[in-house]
Amino acid sequence: MNSGPVSNLLLRIFASSIVALAFVFLLNDVLIVWLEWPGALAWLGLAGDVELDGAAASRAAAQFVSYPLGIALVAGYVLRRRGAALRDDAERLSAFAAYLIRAAFWSVLLVGLVDMLISFLRIEGFMESLLSEELNRELARPSFRGQFVHYPLMALSLVIAAFTRSLGFIWLTVLVVIAEFQIVISRFVFSYEQAFMGDLVRFWYAALFLFASAYALVEEGHVRVDVFYARFRRRTKAWSNAIGSLLLGMPLCWTILLTGMWERGSSINSPLMSFEISQSGYGMYVKYLMAGFLVVFAVSMIVQFASYFLHAVADLRDETGSHLDEPHEAEI
Numbered sequence: 001m002n003s004g005p006v007s008n009l010l011l012r013i014f015a016s017s018i019v020a021l022a023f024v025f026l027l028n029d030v031l032i033v034w035l036e037w038p039g040a041l042a043w044l045g046l047a048g049d050v051e052l053d054g055a056a057a058s059r060a061a062a063q064f065v066s067y068p069l070g071i072a073l074v075a076g077y078v079l080r081r082r083g084a085a086l087r088d089d090a091e092r093l094s095a096f097a098a099y100l101i102r103a104a105f106w107s108v109l110l111v112g113l114v115d116m117l118i119s120f121l122r123i124e125g126f127m128e129s130l131l132s133e134e135l136n137r138e139l140a141r142p143s144f145r146g147q148f149v150h151y152p153l154m155a156l157s158l159v160i161a162a163f164t165r166s167l168g169f170i171w172l173t174v175l176v177v178i179a180e181f182q183i184v185i186s187r188f189v190f191s192y193e194q195a196f197m198g199d200l201v202r203f204w205y206a207a208l209f210l211f212a213s214a215y216a217l218v219e220e221g222h223v224r225v226d227v228f229y230a231r232f233r234r235r236t237k238a239w240s241n242a243i244g245s246l247l248l249g250m251p252l253c254w255t256i257l258l259t260g261m262w263e264r265g266s267s268i269n270s271p272l273m274s275f276e277i278s279q280s281g282y283g284m285y286v287k288y289l290m291a292g293f294l295v296v297f298a299v300s301m302i303v304q305f306a307s308y309f310l311h312a313v314a315d316l317r318d319e320t321g322s323h324l325d326e327p328h329e330a331e332i
Contacts, residue, residue, distance in 0.1 A: 034273070108172070
């Protein structure tokens with residue numbers, strides 16, 4: 001492969017732009033679904049019967065411009081670091097993916113514990129003596145609990161994840177075991193079981209598998225279905241990883257985002273908008289968040305596939321170090 005400085009810059013801009021476009025897409029999805037902005041396609045006249053007046057046209061134009069603007073911003077950042085190696089950008093992307101997963105871990109930990117506690121207090125009748133009647137009614141509404149309990153805890157998780165690397169998704173395995181163990185003890189020893197107990201196990205179990213994917217990718221922990229890769233030479237492995245990231249990995253993640261968040265009634269947007277909960281009485285109010293797990297999965301994997309792609313190209317260009325021989329240990 002041509003290893004000139006210009007091609008290095010273009011490759012780094014390309015990988016970073018894919019990540020930037022994913023976050024611009026999420027921002028525009030929030031504007032469209034929650035704030036009822038018309039969307040970038042409306043500005044192009046591709047959104048069906050959407051009519052644009054002055055304010056709506058300006059919003060649609062801003063949404064359209066946000067995509068090239070996102071690319072321009074990351075391109076400017078890359079150009080400011082013109083002399084950086086491919087592997088440097090790959091490590092930065094891996095660190096960013098690690099941060100996203102840490103924040104997701106703290107979110108499911110805090111939300112799971114607090115929501116379980118609220119459900120326990122409600123079903124045992126303790127809430128009436130602790131809180132006012134009006135606040136009790138509000139906490140019984142999924143939208144109130146989501147906006148005023150879950151969302152602040154998720155914001156706090158973003159802060160915690162920025163300052164700590166001592167805990168991570170690996171501990172979710174322990175938490176799932178503990179949650180399941182307390183069900184067994186309470187059921188067979190105390191003859192006590194409630195819906196929220198099983199909800200907590202499912203909540204953490206789903207998070208464990210979806211949040212661990214990006215970490216397993218960088219650690220070469222995923223099971224490869226082909227029998228040839230292990231016999232490949234180092235350069236052949238690098239070609240396989242680079243092409244696989246571009247043609248298989250990233251398109252799969254984008255498919256999840258596009259099909260799940262294309263419109264208000266899509267499979268991810270719909271439960272998030274309605275704060276969907278399970279039908280079990282006095283269960284946890286976190287079912288809608290489990291749809292959001294797919295967003296965390298897709299975005300963290302896009303970031304990590306971009307890193308994986310740059311690592312593979314760096315291996316092809318014989319940059320210092322080797323992602324294949326010495327897997328990076330991401331701080332999750």
